[in-house]
Amino acid sequence: MFRTALRNVLAHKARLLMTVLAVMLGVAFVSGTLVFTSTLSEATQASSQKGYDNVDVAIQPKSPDNGGGAPGAVPHLDQKLLDKAGRVPGAASVTGTVSGFTAIADKKGGLIGDGFPTRGGNYFPGADGKDARYPMRSGAAPKGAHEFALDAHTADTAGYKVGDTVRLSVDGPVREQKLTGVFTTDDGAVAAGGSLALFDTRTAQQLFATPGAFSEIDVKAAPGTSQSALKAAIDKVLPKDGAESTTGKQLADEQAKMIAASMDGMKTGLLVFAGIALFVGVFIIANTFTMLVAQRTKELALLRAVGASRRQVTRSVLIEAFVVGAVAAVTGLVAGIGIGAGMRALMSATGARFPDGPLVVSPSTVLISLLVGIVVTVLAAWLPGRRAAKIPPVAAMNSVHATATAKSLVVRNTIGALFAGAGAAGVLVATGMDDGKAVMVGGAVLLLIGVFILTPLLSRPLIALAAPVLRAFGISGALARQNAVRNPRRTAATASALMVGLTLITGMTVIAGSVQKGIDKMATDALKADYVVSMASPTPLSPDVAKKIAGLDGVTASSPLRNSPSRIGTDPQSLTGVNGADFGKLTRLDFVKGSLGDLRGDRTVVDDATAKEKGWQPGSRFPVTFEDGKKGTLTVSGVYRGNEMINGVILDTATLAPHQKQITDMKVMVKTKDGATDAAKDSLVKALGKNPAITVADKQDVSDGIAKMFNLMLNMLYGLLAMAVIVAVLGVINTLAMSVFERSQEIGMLRAIGLDRRGIKRMVRLESLVISLFGGVLGIGLGVFFGWAAGELISGSLPTYELILPWARIGVFLALAALVGVLAALWPARRAAKLNMLAAIKAE
Structure with missing residues (x-):
């Protein structure tokens, strides 16, 4: 049976290609996400840890415990404490730091970095007159109130050189400072795209704190003194309530955790969309193996007749799925590594800056990618394999496998109705709850599953609505409608892949547009100010x-x-x-x-x-x-x-x-x-x-800013969900191609009785168009419903929320579904038109 399964894979290479591509895309997205986030996280952590090379113990202000006392701000550290820390046994050097926001103008007057971490700090020279944190590439350190130094990357980007006068601002009023030096730094914020301006310590204290005060005191240990020993010595000179000490290793570890946590959010978001693409791919895999099993009815029945057990037949189908999944997972992993490298290069090309570091492909990334590809494929093929095992040996005497029984259809529709009803009820109940997010998500999942199960039942009446339009295309249109409803389960599985993607896209568009309108209205209603x-x-x-x-x-x-x-x-x-x-x-x-x-x-x-x-x-x-x-x-x-x-x-x-x-x-x-x-x-x-x-x-600027934020978010979502749509296109192509193969004899007969090649092409294209629009209508309908329901929850915290149906974008989404159908039919239609009518009539 193992050899039989392998021969079947090799015998149906072309038919399994689309399945391999669908799984490969999902796996590539998963592995690419893991490679990109791991590479970025490790490079950022390494860069951040470099910033603590000269810090063995850091003294920081201790937040006051205001248990009923004055609610004052966090205290600053003074010069007296800095001097004490420098005299502690085991201390080699001490550095007082001050920092805060500093906006730097480019030569046209615009803000460098557009608000990205644009910071200012102090240059704190040691005994040698230099600050080891900021080696000067050119020029000298700032010494007066009207001088400053700038990091090398910002200076190069803006075209500033030593001696230039630069306009900057710390808290509003414009300052004009002379650029005396350009320095290099391992500061993680600068490596990520921020800017850093340095002032002499007295000036920085006046700008960011109070005269004579520091926001942190960093102590470097003498050779032979450990961080823990130095910390213990420093703790003895600290005021009881005003300050606390932390080792450099602890600070680096905390920074690493924060970076990893920030990467986790990005990783989770990207993996969600990868999961959506794989979920859509499940429909294609199940559809492909269902059709392969149907085409091999006689073969499988003969295997049963010569002694193969049901378990062996199921196992042979699952072995095919395993081989397909393994091939797709390996190719997807390789493609994902390329995607990870490409994402880093793309973000760098758009102006985003990241610390340099090697491409990280961890063993967990390899294992997860392989498991995802194989497990998803095998699970999707399990139901078709189980159906294959139920084929009775007597079916070998027939040329066509028996259609689904009335009982199985009743059971399917009943289960679908129960799921859809429970899901719709859950969503509606959640709209009236104060915190119904979990209930709404659960209801939405149930409703989506229920609609998927009911799709074969829904296909006939909804596709029948297209009959008047299809009649305009004559016999090709009539045949297309009949072919689309001939196998409702196959039509449903094909349309469902597109339905899932458009449900998400439509729902998010409705929510984003409505929230934007609500915030815009809030800004307009609350402000009289110009x-x-x-x-x-x-x-x-x-x-x-x-x-x-x-x-x-x-x-x-x-x-x-x-x-x-x-x-x-x-x-x-x-x-x-x-x-x-x-x-x-x-x-x-x-x-x-x-x-x-x-x-x-x-x-x-x-x-x-x-x-x-x-x-x-x-x-x-x-x-x-x-x-x-x-x-x-x-x-x-x-x-x-x-x-x-x-x-x-x-x-x-x-x-x-x-x-x-x-x-x-x-x-x-x-x-x-x-x-x-x-x-x-x-x-x-x-x-x-x-x-x-x-x-x-002004109010319009506020509104435009809100619109810009939501449009950016939506464009990112559209880009990510495009993966699911691409997978859906592959599903439609796969279904049509295999359907053309199944109907070879029928197509040959149609050609023999007078339907020309153009008519055959039109028939296949119209069938594809109808199936795609069917999935599109279901997806848009569900998306609008979910958008409305989510809006009811949001309106509790946003009183000005107003449901907005973006009819123009909904029209674009429907047109997108139609385009999917047209593009997906190009190759199958051409293949059908090229069939040799005599050879096709002889085909079994």
């Missing part, structure tokens, strides 16, 4: 920006949004400071109770979620501990409906500012006399010094 000014990265603005804007001609109202940590009772609570006099002119809050009123003094407004949690009503008074530790009492004047843009406890900046240790703004809302015009926007940009770090956005 512009929102903020940093290009999520870092705070200098209060000088708000002062400058407030004094501009044409600005009728402005207000910063300023956050400050506080404590209400024993619970931490962030307070938001605004310009109470202008806040009502800049926002359109939906008040549930009370009103905005006169927002000054101890008066405050709170969002509905916080009010419900605390049990507050308009008029409620509550005690608060401010950032500086002083206590006060605030009065609730109104409760508003919070949203993603504005929420929390809001009060006047005049009340909040005296308690803040360092005043910074998250954004500034602006209303101008002439509204949102290009001239008004230009005047704001010019007044702020054409700052690369600051963005001036």
Whole structure:
């Protein structure tokens, strides 16, 4: 039986080719993902660990345990502690570091890196006058308040040289600094595409911390001193509550874990789409082996007649599947290694930078790829193999295998109806739950399986709807419709592969478009302001920006949004400071109770979620501990409906500012006399010094930013799901090619009675088109349903959510299904038209 199985594989090489390709694509996606993420993870970890070569023990500020005390910020480390650490036995050298956001403008004024980790730090020279972390490639280290050094990659990219004057910004105001040096670094963020600017220590402290303070102190051990011994010695000189020490190895290990965790998210996402491609491939594999078994009915029945047991027949089919799966897995693994290398090269070509490192093909990647390819193929072939074993020996006397019995069809339809009903019920129940994600996913899976099982039943009525259109093509159209419903199970398996892909694509498109509309509406409804000014990265603005804007001609109202940590009772609570006099002119809050009123003094407004949690009503008074530790009492004047843009406890900046240790703004809302015009926007940009770090956005910019984010996400999903569509195309080609082979005699007869080659081609193409559109209609219908259901869940946390059906894109998806049918039929149609009619009539 083993030799028989191998001969069958060799005898049907062409017919199994599409199955090999389908499995190979899925395996290639899996192995490519594993190779790419492993390569990227190991290279990033290696680069990160280099950054700790000069760190044996790091001293870091200890977050205060504010159990009812003042909610102050994390403390800084001072010069006194740095000097103590340098005198500890076993310490060879000590380095004080300060860092923060630094935006650097290119020669055209744009932001280098587009907000990607653009950082600034301090150059801390040792006894030899050099900082071992940053070797100078050219020039010298910065020494004055108006000097700085830049990493080599950023300098080369922007075309800066030593002696140039560069515009940059740390917290809003533009600074013009002289470039005194260009350095190289092993910093992982720089290797990944970020930029690093260095200032002398005093300047960096003024920019990123406070004079004389450090954010971290790094100590290098003397020869012969271990990291643990040095840490024990340093712990003796640390203040009890203000600082803590960590060995360099611990920091490197933690960094490696963080990098691995970030890679896991990417890996999981890519593997999900690889799984979808393999799932779609299952339909092709099962369809192929079902057709092969049907074509070999007499052969298998004769094997049974001469003594082969049912188990042996099933085993022979599974051996064929094993061989096919092994071939597909090996070729897929090789292709995946190429894909992994190609993905790294492609991302580098698009401007993304990654640390250099070898291509990593781990033993686990090889094992997983081989197991996935073989197991998926064998499992998909098991049901056809089981059917093959049930062929009775007497079937060898017949030329055609018996069709499915009425009982088997009733059982199949009953099971399908139960699955579909349970799945639909689960999805509908989940829409009314507060947290129904798990129930909805489970229901969606059941519904998808149920529809797949019911597809043969659905094929006849849905394909019958195409009959009026097909009649226009004469006899070819009539024959195409009959061929499409002749074997409902085969039609269903072929269409289901396309159905799965289009269900996901349509559902995600509906969800993304609806969420985008909801957020867009929220931004429009909540803001009266013409512009929102903020940093290009999520870092705070200098209060000088708000002062400058407030004094501009044409600005009728402005207000910063300023956050400050506080404590209400024993619970931490962030307070938001605004310009109470202008806040009502800049926002359109939906008040549930009370009103905005006169927002000054101890008066405050709170969002509905916080009010419900605390049990507050308009008029409620509550005690608060401010950032500086002083206590006060605030009065609730109104409760508003919070949203993603504005929420929390809001009060006047005049009340909040005296308690803040360092005043910074998250954004500034602006209303101008002439509204949102290009001239008004230009005047704001010019007044702020054409700052690369600051963005001036109107409502349309906010909307465009949201649209850009969702379009990027959708384009990535479309690209990944294209794999599933390609596999579905292979399935349609495979089914049609094997169907043409089965119907050789019939096609020969049609040619003999007058149907020309063009008519044969048209018949096969129309059959393919009908099957593809059938799968497309099912997929789009399910996708819209799942999109609606997911939206009902989302609307609970996004009140402005509005279901949007993207009719234009749905039309494109339907056209895509039709295109799949047309392209898939090209080769089978040509093959059918070239059949020799006399030879075909003689064929059995």
